[in-house]
Amino acid sequence: MKKNCFIPTSILLTTCCLAAMTVFTGCKDSNGKDSETGILRPIAENITGKWNMEESHRKQDGKWVEDPIPDGEGHTYTLRTDGTALSAFTAPDGYTKLNLGEWKVDEATGKLTLGTMIVDVLSLDATSLVMGHDEARDSETGEIMEGEFRWTFARMDENQKTLAEQLVGKWILSKSYEKKGGEWVENSNGLPDEGWHLYRADATFTAYSRSGEHEFTSDTNWVVNCTTGEVRWTAENGQSSTADVTIESDGTLSVYYSNSFDPVTGQSVAGEYKDVMVRAQE
Structure with a gap:
């Protein structure tokens, strides 16, 4: 059964367990990007804006495999400079639901808090953002799954509104x-x-x-x-x-x-x- 492991309708509402993450302290290049982690820093200054989910992956047998996003499903985040985060989740039936929460970043650990959920920022540049987590929700059954999951977002125009x-x-x-x-x-x-x-x-x-x-x-x-x-x-x-x-x-x-x-x-x-x-x- 095809599963989509990332359910944005609850990411601002559901409390999840967290996996430990190694703290990197690599050098930055001339653009402010950490040479070891591939993350623009400070994260909080570079992560604001609107992001659209493009890909979903999970680790299976030690390898990353794609979890295809169901047709019609979509998810965007708008991380505002005032510390609020607007989540827009479109279900496969075509209906879009909004959620509103707060966001913050722990620069030392690279963790991003979205409402009551905390994810790891695995990569961040001017146009893309990759989040990782050790739990996800099955889009068909609603079941919470444990493992390694990551989701790739692309930056989009904030003026482009649904x-x-x-x-x-x-x-x-x-x-x-x-x-x-x-x-x-x-x-x-x-x-x-x-x-x-x-x-x-x-x-x-x-x-x-x-x-x-x-x-x-x-x-x-x-x-x-x-x-x-x-x-x-x-x-x-x-x-x-x-x-x-x-x-x-x-x-x-x-x-x-x-x-x-x-x-x-x-x-x-x-x-x-x-x-x-x-x-x-x-």
């Missing part, structure tokens, strides 16, 4: 539309006096609306399929709902759905609906 990353923030409800006769027609029926959505980088979500003195707040978790634009919100009790979203060229967020609540009848009405939301000023 739909998941673009959604993070607060969005204010501006207008609502219903499709009639093939055309979008503005519909203010049932529109609240105030409404907003808040997508957080830790995968939590809050929806708020107020009509007169009546307020409604809903807290869920969220993931989004960055290819199809489908967002899935899941409550603590396991119930979920979906809608399609698009960030338009003018920066507004369109939310498409097929059922609307009629405040007059108290019933849900099937149709084609769209809410337009604008990003709140920070």
Whole structure:
């Protein structure tokens, strides 16, 4: 059975055991790279930025063998200068989940802390990063495996953001539309006096609306399929709902759905609906 030994959804959340690592104190070349370890130093100054996982390997019978990354699966890290780390994991089903944690480096041992997980920095240059660890999670079974594992990341443009990353923030409800006769027609029926959505980088979500003195707040978790634009919100009790979203060229967020609540009848009405939301000023 094909296994992918690195499960980014839990790397910021799961506590793992660590293998001992020899401390190297080799000389640096003119570019600041340790001649013995192949690591740019100081690590903390050279590791910030956005990294995309390119390869996964594990040691088998004393040799490194590739663990092919399943089709559709992907993982990026953004290590920010403020000490926070944003992890974006895309599962084979196409849904991307974000995680937010902290990162730090022990320069003496070459260990990188990501949330509650610690990995060894095996190689670092201007364009690539190799991490090593003695535990990994099987992507199919969720089983924790012990051994020797390493993962190669390539540096990428920090401005290149997925739909998941673009959604993070607060969005204010501006207008609502219903499709009639093939055309979008503005519909203010049932529109609240105030409404907003808040997508957080830790995968939590809050929806708020107020009509007169009546307020409604809903807290869920969220993931989004960055290819199809489908967002899935899941409550603590396991119930979920979906809608399609698009960030338009003018920066507004369109939310498409097929059922609307009629405040007059108290019933849900099937149709084609769209809410337009604008990003709140920070």
